[in-house]
Amino acid sequence: MSTISCRVGCGACCISPSISTPIPGMPNGKPAGVRCIQLDDKNLCRLFGKPERPAVCGKFAPDSLTCGESSEEAMLRILELEQLTAS
Template sequence: MQCRENCGACCIAPSITSLNKPAGERCKHLDQQNRCDIFGTEQRPKACADFAPEEEFCGQSREEALQILTILESSTH
């Protein structure tokens, strides 16, 4: 599966500890088109680089991806 255009759910729903980003907040590296400004650079956290889009996490829409990832985030606490 390819990343969905203008989604960014994986940069909003989960916490990203290495960036001090709480769950549910936009990552500071997410641009206005919901693309990562540090994609492919050394600054990109390993957790982000290891995340691959899959239907089970991304669902059928941006809204569904946000719901799924929010549920997964809350279930890991």
């Protein structure tokens, strides 16, 4: 597994996983597969670098195992990880 840079405009980590902590505009977090309200039309986070960005989002580090070779692959892999870890 190697760390990689985010693909600009991918958005997989803002759509595929569930987020159980509050997000501005989504006080109950979001379920897996639901687009975060803070993701803009270019799939960029409106909260990136801001203190109101959820800690879980800031801790996500893209890697080749999770993100694969494309945005589509990242979406599928993150959804699969979500399903495998759902309680």
